[in-house]
Amino acid sequence: MENRVYLYDLYQTVTETDKKYVAQNPYYDLQLLTSPVMQREMAAFIKYRASQVVLSTLYGERQFYIKMCTFLQKRARRISSFHDRSMEIWLRQFKGWMLEEGIAIMHENHGVYGNVSMVQSKLVCYLKWVLEFLGQQDDIVEQEKDIWELDKLDIRIQKNLVKNFKTINFTKIFQPEMRKELKRGIYLNLQGEAISCVQREMTAMRRFSKYLSEKQKGVKSCRDIDREVMEEYLIFLKTEETTTKHFHTELNRLRGILETIGKICAYPNLEGLFLNRDIPPTPRAEFKVYSDGELKRLNASIVKLDEQFARAMIIHQMLGTRISDTLTLETDCLYEYRGETIIRIRQMKTKTYEKPISEELASLIHKAIDYTRERYGRTKYVFVNDNDPTRPLQYNTIQIRVVAMIHKKNLRDDNGRLFGFGSHMYRHYYGVKLTKMHLDDFTISKLLGHSGVRNVKYYRKMSNQVLADETRQVRHMLSEIILQNLDGWEAEYEQIREDAGLE
Numbered sequence: 001m002e003n004r005v006y007l008y009d010l011y012q013t014v015t016e017t018d019k020k021y022v023a024q025n026p027y028y029d030l031q032l033l034t035s036p037v038m039q040r041e042m043a044a045f046i047k048y049r050a051s052q053v054v055l056s057t058l059y060g061e062r063q064f065y066i067k068m069c070t071f072l073q074k075r076a077r078r079i080s081s082f083h084d085r086s087m088e089i090w091l092r093q094f095k096g097w098m099l100e101e102g103i104a105i106m107h108e109n110h111g112v113y114g115n116v117s118m119v120q121s122k123l124v125c126y127l128k129w130v131l132e133f134l135g136q137q138d139d140i141v142e143q144e145k146d147i148w149e150l151d152k153l154d155i156r157i158q159k160n161l162v163k164n165f166k167t168i169n170f171t172k173i174f175q176p177e178m179r180k181e182l183k184r185g186i187y188l189n190l191q192g193e194a195i196s197c198v199q200r201e202m203t204a205m206r207r208f209s210k211y212l213s214e215k216q217k218g219v220k221s222c223r224d225i226d227r228e229v230m231e232e233y234l235i236f237l238k239t240e241e242t243t244t245k246h247f248h249t250e251l252n253r254l255r256g257i258l259e260t261i262g263k264i265c266a267y268p269n270l271e272g273l274f275l276n277r278d279i280p281p282t283p284r285a286e287f288k289v290y291s292d293g294e295l296k297r298l299n300a301s302i303v304k305l306d307e308q309f310a311r312a313m314i315i316h317q318m319l320g321t322r323i324s325d326t327l328t329l330e331t332d333c334l335y336e337y338r339g340e341t342i343i344r345i346r347q348m349k350t351k352t353y354e355k356p357i358s359e360e361l362a363s364l365i366h367k368a369i370d371y372t373r374e375r376y377g378r379t380k381y382v383f384v385n386d387n388d389p390t391r392p393l394q395y396n397t398i399q400i401r402v403v404a405m406i407h408k409k410n411l412r413d414d415n416g417r418l419f420g421f422g423s424h425m426y427r428h429y430y431g432v433k434l435t436k437m438h439l440d441d442f443t444i445s446k447l448l449g450h451s452g453v454r455n456v457k458y459y460r461k462m463s464n465q466v467l468a469d470e471t472r473q474v475r476h477m478l479s480e481i482i483l484q485n486l487d488g489w490e491a492e493y494e495q496i497r498e499d500a501g502l503e
Helices: 036-052 055-060 062-075 087-100 122-135 176-190 195-215 227-239 248-265 292-302 307-319 323-327 359-376 395-409 423-436 441-448 456-461 464-486 491-499
Strands: 004-006 027-029 106-110 116-120 147-149 167-169 334-337 340-346 352-357 388-392
Touching: 004 036, 027 036, 036 055, 036 122, 055 062, 062 087, 062 122, 087 122, 116 122, 167 195, 176 195, 176 248, 195 227, 195 248, 292 307, 292 395, 307 323, 307 359, 307 423, 307 464, 323 395, 334 359, 340 359, 352 359, 352 464, 395 423
Parallel strands: none
Antiparallel strands: 004 027, 106 116, 147 167, 334 340, 340 352
16 A cells, blocks of 8 residues: 555646645655554545645645644554544543643634634644544445535535535534434425525524533433423523524524424424514614725725735625625626626526626626636636635635735724624615615616515516616716725736726
8 A cells, every 4th residue: 555645646636826835745644654554544534635625725734644643653552443442532532642742722713803712723623533534434324424525415405606515514413312303304404495594504403402411401302392491492592692692593493493303203392382472583784884985995905915806806896796696707797788788697695687887897807707717717707716716716715805904904994993894885885876876766776686676577677778778877977986996096906907907
């Protein structure tokens, strides 16, 4: 058996970003593991891991692998396989060794919004990943495992294109019987619900399961849940649970998944478990919008990021779309109709719609398409994931970069507060500017791509030509408003303006 696993051999293509990591042809040295069985087990894990993460991540994890091997050489020299000990024993001994070596078991985690929490060391997590992988390398059907890989399920998953969900984790459901029941309910719901909705159901059940394990130890199965148990849980949420303020959505998801389990498992006690008054009303959202000054301050920093990222954010503002719709713009989204450029926007939440756009915006989109094509060849999306160009740019990538920029530059709103990640506020800004131009309601709705509204009949009557004639002046005014905010920005952005044909 080859005693080295070369990173270069694990990836069919290597991105420009990752090329620096393979310059010295790095590898995992399996000789650090004295047992041939453990070498084979680890080689299988490394190949699996390569299918889940990008090359740069696998490169960085070599440090965890080396430390894990050091532990094994000192504490498990006579062990021939990772299967020879339970996960609990492995982790207990590993943490003991870490303490002796002065390696922290916990570390501070800084969230994208600056919040700090204590989380388990990545070194401990690495060993857990190895053990969890090896524990599931058998003939068990995927839906019977405690961690499902979505790509291995025998059903079609309604995936979220801009959020990368790969697994569903049941390990935090502490009651074994309830875990089995939940798997049946989730498997059914996956066939009719989007993965993001199912993940919210999992979040609701994890919180409920934790509560039961601490406060209601007699509840082992969903058949043990009655109205009294639920009332106690609702009181707990109102009086003791402080991790979140609003439970409207979560309780709705909890009710939904419990009712599904009730139908599948024939548990009549789960029918009518909730009363309508149990679900708190939806908190009234405060309608916020950027001022011209706030927008200019944000954009002045956004355009100092890389060229394509700046284009994405400016296009997002000028289109007035949801961030998911901007990130999933396809390279065939533009076409000409009677002298007007029309954009086709395939909304993730509702239906596809079209609207005319200004020449300036069309030029910017064409430049973004050319940029992507030069670097990745022909792709489906205008803005692509650098690590996987077949997928669109991910929401999390946008969020992390914008929030990091805000904290680094100490960008504050008109009230002196740090900006949050307000991608949807660009859409509010767009809509408010439309209302200030005294457009009628159905024209505004058409430009925003709203659906299911009272005046939808007017959308159907309005052709692209009529919409182009009625909104030509407005569209140019909107472009001018945004482009005026670009004037006077730092020299770093002048090249972008020139490249995009905005001079």
